[in-house]
Amino acid sequence: MTFLKVQGLSKSFGGVQAARDVSFEVGAGQLVALIGPNGAGKSTTFNMLGGQLLPDRGGVELDGKKITGLGPRRIWRAGVGRTFQITATFASLTVAGNVQAALMSAHRRLLDPFSWAEGLYRDEAAALAKRVGLERAIDRPVGELAYGDLKRVELALALAGKPRLLLMDEPTAGMAAHERADLMAQVAELAKAENVGVLFTEHDMDAVFTHADHVLVLHQGAIVARGTPEEIRADSHVRAIYLGTAA
Amino acid sequence: MIESGEALDLSFLLIQTLNGLASASALFIAASGLTIIFGVTRIVNFAHGSFYMLGTYLAVTLTQSFMDAWYGAASFWAGVVAAAIGAGIIGAAMEVLLLRRIYKAPELFQLLATFAVVLIVQDAVIYLFGPQDILGPRAPGLRGAVMIAGERFPAYELLLVAAGPVVLGAIWLLFNKTRFGVLVRAATHDRTMLSALGVNQALLFTGTVFLGCALAGLGGALQIPKAPANSHMDVNIIAEAFVVTVIGGMGSVPGAFLAAVLIGLLQAFGILIFPKITLVLVFLVMAVVLVVRPWGLLGTPEPELRGEAALMVPLRPWDRTMTFLAIGALVALAAFPLVADAFALKLGIEVMVFALFALSLNLLLGHGGVISFGHAAWFGIGAYASALVLRHAGAPMELALLAAPIIAGLCAFAAGWFIVRLSGVYLAMLTLAVAQLAYAIAFQWVEVTGGDNGLIGIWPSDWASGRLVYYYLTLALTGIAAAFLIRLVFTPFGHGLRAARDSALRAESIGIDVRKQRLVAFAIAGAAAGLAGGLYVFSKGNIDPSVLAIPTSVDALTMALLGGIQTVTGPLLGAAGLHLLKDFVMPLTDYWRTLLGLTIIALVLLFPAGIAGTLRNLLSRREGGAS
Numbered sequence: 001m002t003f004l005k006v007q008g009l010s011k012s013f014g015g016v017q018a019a020r021d022v023s024f025e026v027g028a029g030q031l032v033a034l035i036g037p038n039g040a041g042k043s044t045t046f047n048m049l050g051g052q053l054l055p056d057r058g059g060v061e062l063d064g065k066k067i068t069g070l071g072p073r074r075i076w077r078a079g080v081g082r083t084f085q086i087t088a089t090f091a092s093l094t095v096a097g098n099v100q101a102a103l104m105s106a107h108r109r110l111l112d113p114f115s116w117a118e119g120l121y122r123d124e125a126a127a128l129a130k131r132v133g134l135e136r137a138i139d140r141p142v143g144e145l146a147y148g149d150l151k152r153v154e155l156a157l158a159l160a161g162k163p164r165l166l167l168m169d170e171p172t173a174g175m176a177a178h179e180r181a182d183l184m185a186q187v188a189e190l191a192k193a194e195n196v197g198v199l200f201t202e203h204d205m206d207a208v209f210t211h212a213d214h215v216l217v218l219h220q221g222a223i224v225a226r227g228t229p230e231e232i233r234a235d236s237h238v239r240a241i242y243l244g245t246a247a
Numbered sequence: 248m249i250e251s252g253e254a255l256d257l258s259f260l261l262i263q264t265l266n267g268l269a270s271a272s273a274l275f276i277a278a279s280g281l282t283i284i285f286g287v288t289r290i291v292n293f294a295h296g297s298f299y300m301l302g303t304y305l306a307v308t309l310t311q312s313f314m315d316a317w318y319g320a321a322s323f324w325a326g327v328v329a330a331a332i333g334a335g336i337i338g339a340a341m342e343v344l345l346l347r348r349i350y351k352a353p354e355l356f357q358l359l360a361t362f363a364v365v366l367i368v369q370d371a372v373i374y375l376f377g378p379q380d381i382l383g384p385r386a387p388g389l390r391g392a393v394m395i396a397g398e399r400f401p402a403y404e405l406l407l408v409a410a411g412p413v414v415l416g417a418i419w420l421l422f423n424k425t426r427f428g429v430l431v432r433a434a435t436h437d438r439t440m441l442s443a444l445g446v447n448q449a450l451l452f453t454g455t456v457f458l459g460c461a462l463a464g465l466g467g468a469l470q471i472p473k474a475p476a477n478s479h480m481d482v483n484i485i486a487e488a489f490v491v492t493v494i495g496g497m498g499s500v501p502g503a504f505l506a507a508v509l510i511g512l513l514q515a516f517g518i519l520i521f522p523k524i525t526l527v528l529v530f531l532v533m534a535v536v537l538v539v540r541p542w543g544l545l546g547t548p549e550p551e552l553r554g555e556a557a558l559m560v561p562l563r564p565w566d567r568t569m570t571f572l573a574i575g576a577l578v579a580l581a582a583f584p585l586v587a588d589a590f591a592l593k594l595g596i597e598v599m600v601f602a603l604f605a606l607s608l609n610l611l612l613g614h615g616g617v618i619s620f621g622h623a624a625w626f627g628i629g630a631y632a633s634a635l636v637l638r639h640a641g642a643p644m645e646l647a648l649l650a651a652p653i654i655a656g657l658c659a660f661a662a663g664w665f666i667v668r669l670s671g672v673y674l675a676m677l678t679l680a681v682a683q684l685a686y687a688i689a690f691q692w693v694e695v696t697g698g699d700n701g702l703i704g705i706w707p708s709d710w711a712s713g714r715l716v717y718y719y720l721t722l723a724l725t726g727i728a729a730a731f732l733i734r735l736v737f738t739p740f741g742h743g744l745r746a747a748r749d750s751a752l753r754a755e756s757i758g759i760d761v762r763k764q765r766l767v768a769f770a771i772a773g774a775a776a777g778l779a780g781g782l783y784v785f786s787k788g789n790i791d792p793s794v795l796a797i798p799t800s801v802d803a804l805t806m807a808l809l810g811g812i813q814t815v816t817g818p819l820l821g822a823a824g825l826h827l828l829k830d831f832v833m834p835l836t837d838y839w840r841t842l843l844g845l846t847i848i849a850l851v852l853l854f855p856a857g858i859a860g861t862l863r864n865l866l867s868r869r870e871g872g873a874s
Binding site: 050052071072073076077081082084088089090091092093094097098100101102104105106109110111112113114115116117118120141143157158160161 | 560561562564565735737738739740741742743745746748749750752753754755756757758759760763764767771
């Protein structure tokens with residue numbers, strides 16, 4: 001079952017075509033990796049899906065509904081959780097506080113001027129923190145956390161909205177090798193268990209080839225190859241791009 | 248006022264245009280330095296008007312003594328140039344002593360630190376030149392008038408019309424033909440690149456501030472034949488210079504020129520069509536430009552907005568200690584009249600009123616990350632709302648006190664709708680413009696507000712007319728409002744507000760409507776400040792536009808900062824602290840402004856966490872050491 005359908009997405013900045021005619025689909029429970037060298041247009045594509053950037057042309061459909069041109073908030077409410085390449089978290093709040101903020105948003109309680117925030121959705125937040133492996137850091141301000149743990153906070157934030165699609169931009173960048181494998185395994189398990197689609201970009205090819213069901217190769221803004229990890233691994237054109245011999 | 252038939256006269260239109268261009272030139276020269284300094288250092292120099300004023304004072308003194316030594320045009324112009332250089336040198340000293348230490352500080356601290364310089368320069372000017380106005384000499388050879396289209400036009404004004412474009416041309420030459428100028432442009436365009444080029448940044452920054460302040464001084468020096476030097480001119484010119492800089496686009500010199508011409512002509516012709524609202528018109532134009540083009544006519548958007556990292560300190564959870572302290576404070580305030588005399592009671596009322604004012608500001612500042620530099624607007628609107636409802640609608644005090652928060656809250660909501668669309672320094676400038684707009688209305692709408700004289704005889708109802716009863720009324724109302732504001736920080740609304748402050752990007756991507764969160768905070772803070780204003784007017788019995796002026800906003804900021812903007816209850820301590828300082832220490836000296844200025848600088852440089860924040864840091868260090 002297709003959840004995300006991207007058709008002919010294009011975007012240019014001045015004279016640079018950062019994305020040209022990008023089309024693909026992500027199904028429920030499917031892990032799709034978007035790979036490509038630096039500057040291939042991965043983050044541009046991500047930002048168009050997440051509502052941070054408006055595409056010049058093309059459309060994005062979520063569960064059959066057009067979401068092109070909607071802002072990040074509406075896209076989140078439509079069931080898309082996202083993590084950023086450079087983490088964005090609430091530095092002065094604790095891990096629990098961060099997740100609670102997302103839960104308050106999900107339950108539409110953010111304008112409530114009377115309840116105590118401290119205990120609100122605390123158990124749910126603790127469960128989410130545990131799920132991403134942060135149960136021991138739950139009361140620490142995220143400003144004090146290591147970079148790898150911030151990535152986990154972001155994942156917990158994304159999950160708080162009970163998303164049907166996760167957009168993860170470089171989810172394991174800045175993490176130690178064993179942490180990376182750990183996190184990707186958790187994400188893969190979650191995707192299968194809860195039928196969540198995952199679209200991720202990644203530089204770590206081990207992670208890509210181990211966990212992705214489907215791989216998209218982006219080069220100079222266009223998708224130049226797509227297929228299973230095995231097919232991509234065998235594709236000489238892809239290898240040429242990564243070795244820098246492609247035109 | 249001018250008859251409409253006469254206004255249509257062509258030669259009159261020409262003269263009026265020249266008048267407009269002359270004031271545009273003066274404005275441009277003053278504002279160009281502000282925009283250059285901002286471009287390179289990213290500091291909005293609140294003290295820019297002070298350097299304009301210094302230029303005027305130096306020029307009246309220097310031209311006079313030069314002309315005493317040798318009478319002639321050369322002496323006059325040598326005096327003007329020397330005054331500009333003098334202002335530049337004092338500016339360079341400010342850069343070395345103060346600005347250098349705050350380049351990386353949050354914008355709020357920069358604005359406050361340079362405002363402290365305003366206070367110190369005001370005292371210095373009175374100390375050096377005396378409190379009286381000083382008339383300068385007129386320029387030899389330019390004392391008369393020339394005939395233009397059959398009308399007499401002062402020759403000196405004509406020179407001013409030319410001076411603006413000449414200075415613009417000189418700046419263009421400097422920026423395009425000299426290494427220093429190229430570096431200034433490079434720094435304005437991209438600051439990170441500059442540090443990679445291996446340029447001596449300290450020298451570049453000092454040089455830029457020298458140039459900017461010398462231009463301010465030149466602007467001030469050029470106007471000595473038109474108006475005397477006085478110690479209030481700084482605040483008037485800074486408001487106009489801000490308007491010009493913001494409309495033109497901060498950092499853009501041609502933009503400042505364009506905006507100055509726009510404002511100059513607007514004033515010249517506005518006075519014919521809307522003689523009563525010229526001031527209002529100027530700030531209205533600025534507000535409209537900021538809403539439509541947030542980066543000004545020729546400005547460019549900031550590539551990335553600086554985070555208020557210094558503000559992102561974890562919130563201390565509300566615990567039993569805090570409850571005990573709060574109850575203790577209430578009991579102490581309730582018992583205070585037992586030991587207080589009439590003066591202390593009056594002081595107590597004032598402290599409570601300003602504590603609520605500071606606390607309301609801190610909801611925006613500390614918890615929302617919204618740098619409101621015009622919080623006086625809501626305090627003043629609340630005060631005027633009370634006074635006007637009582638005076639013109641004949642309502643009793645009870646109704647007037649109800650009207651204060653409602654009207655101030657509604658106004659804050661309306662203005663906030665535009666304000667929350669901006670961020671950082673542009674947001675601060677728009678809040679300032681809104682406050683100045685309110686000030687201009689109170690000042691110019693004489694029939695309703697009493698203008699400069701204000702309104703008198705605003706007294707409480709009979710039952711509350713005794714000091715003691717009014718004290719308890721104030722305690723009850725400010726207590727309830729303060730409890731609500733403090734409590735609010737710990738609610739889901741406050742949680743969302745703090746989240747939005749920490750990272751707007753993250754907040755939006757988990758469905759938090761950052762603007763809505765801030766807008767509601769703005770309305771609540773405005774209503775609370777309005778209540779404080781209403782209580783204030785009944786305690787004083789009268790009101791005038793000064794409650795809406797910049798110093799009132801700065802008082803609120805100082806109280807919040809003194810107490811600690813990262814804390815929940817700090818602003819209450821700050822209000823008490825500032826009033827003790829104002830009522831007990833400052834009367835001991837004629838130079839209370841300097842004292843206040845130095846206090847602000849000390850806060851910014853040494854105790855950015857404020858009283859409550861410093862105490863908390865000390866406590867947590869001790870706890871940390873013990874465990």
